[in-house]
Amino acid sequence: MINFQQVTKRYANGTTAVVDIDLEVPDRQFLFIVGPSGAGKSTLLKLIIREEVPSEGKVFVDKWDVTKLPGRKVPHLRRQIGTVFQDFKLLPKKTVFENVAFALEIIGRTSKEIKEVTEEVLELVGLKDQRNLFPNQISGGEAQRVAIARAIVQKPPFVLADEPTGNLDAKSAWEIMAILQKLNELGTTVIMATHNIDIVQTLPHRMVEIEHGRIIKDSELKTKN
Amino acid sequence: MFITLLRLIKTTFQRIVRSPYHVIAATFVLFLSFFVTAAFVLIMLGSNVILKHFESKPQVTAFFKDDTNLAQVEELKKVLSNTGYLANAKYVSKEEALKIYKEQNKDEPILLEMVTADMLPASLEVFATDIKYLPNLAEILTKENSVEEVIYQKDIVSNLTNWTNTIRNLGVIVIAFLFVTSLLITLVVIGLNISVYKDEIEIMRLVGASSSYIRIPFIFEGMLYGVLGAGLAVSTIWLLLGYLEPVIKELFSGIPLLPVSNDLMLLILGGEALTGVLLGFISAVIATWKYLKV
């Protein structure tokens, strides 16, 4: 479960990115966060992984009070949360396989384990044959799938995706959505910030709309009401 | 744990291979510092040996004119001994001087062929009962007609002492300056490398790498620069010593400066390698603390 309790974030330069956010994301939910540019979507995601700390309020990830988490524990939090971004963030000098394996190397898994799990995850995202290619040799859609593979290779219960389809054509975007949906069906909580109205309207998931840092609409609350 | 250490070492080497100019820059300044330090240490130790050599030598040496006969020498000895300050006076004839010369240059047959006993002056090596009486003895020798030249060992010793003190002070300043520069350059090079790996570091943080996992390769990098610089410096000194051996032997003939013992070279190597590791470690820690926000 991810839980925002009256969270406000003001950046050092005085910009207030999000205001008074109360938001509970139960386990296994698929949540869209939508809103215009500058609304505060990325800020919300950054607050979850402690990339940013709230100015007011608290953020919980499971039992962890993220706001109070000591710096040395932050890596442990991040191992519970896979992250995917619009710009893929792949390492250009590593192959597809190495880009994914990387996330397991840094947590000290054995080479045998790494090989097994990485192959399994590459299979899941449909990139088994591209395993030895470098990022500049694959398409944007494939690159984003590599990024997803890296995000889930540690088997985290949460996946955060910040505009994962932003740089992709419609077909690739839908392939990405299919993978995220599959992950969600397998039990992962997925939070995705997006501009893509097409996708949000087609898929039947909870949608939180924010504007000027405030939640202006929450489709789940509406259906409950 | 072990596998992680191996991966960190591998990462360190991969990064070093990818930015050879960083390695060259950092290693070169460190090399320079360690080279100067090692040379300085050897010069200091060497000048100590030279000082000891002169201190153990007769306190005043009087060289005789060529036509001086033994009776004159005996007369002079008597005069000296009458002062009551004379501990010992040793006459070295032209032939003995040649023998000493031959012994000192036995590896140089060409030098030997050219020199005959005639060319070398006879001398009297004079030891005082106490160093403070030396001027009295020296004065007598200087006034003596048959004496061509008086060499006052005290002058040599005090001159040498002055020189070594100057070299030491200067050396310490130069070396301090070099090491501060090395520290800064290593720091900047590691900082540069941190910025080269900015993206990789960002991803490492995102996937949950611990702060030490991110820092350690940079710290290893610094330590490696230190060891490389020190190793290179000592090897160069060692090669240079071998190359300069004939020159040094000729310049300081009779003074046991060479060979420099292996133990000493190993000691210098060990000391410098350790200093290098420490210096690399310190600059890397500062660099990661300053440039790496994790």
Ligand SMILES: Nc1ncnc2c1ncn2[C@@H]1O[C@H](COP(=O)(O)OP(=O)(O)OP(=O)(O)O)[C@@H](O)[C@H]1O
């Ligand atoms: N590090 C920062 N320092 C200062 N202001 C920031 C920082 N990051 C974001 N902001 C500001 O906070 C507000 C919210 O930004 P955020 O990136 O969360 O918006 P967003 O909804 O993700 O926008 P987009 O759709 O363009 O990605 C914006 O006004 C932005 O300029």
Ligand SMILES: [Mg+2]
């Ligand atoms: Mg954004």
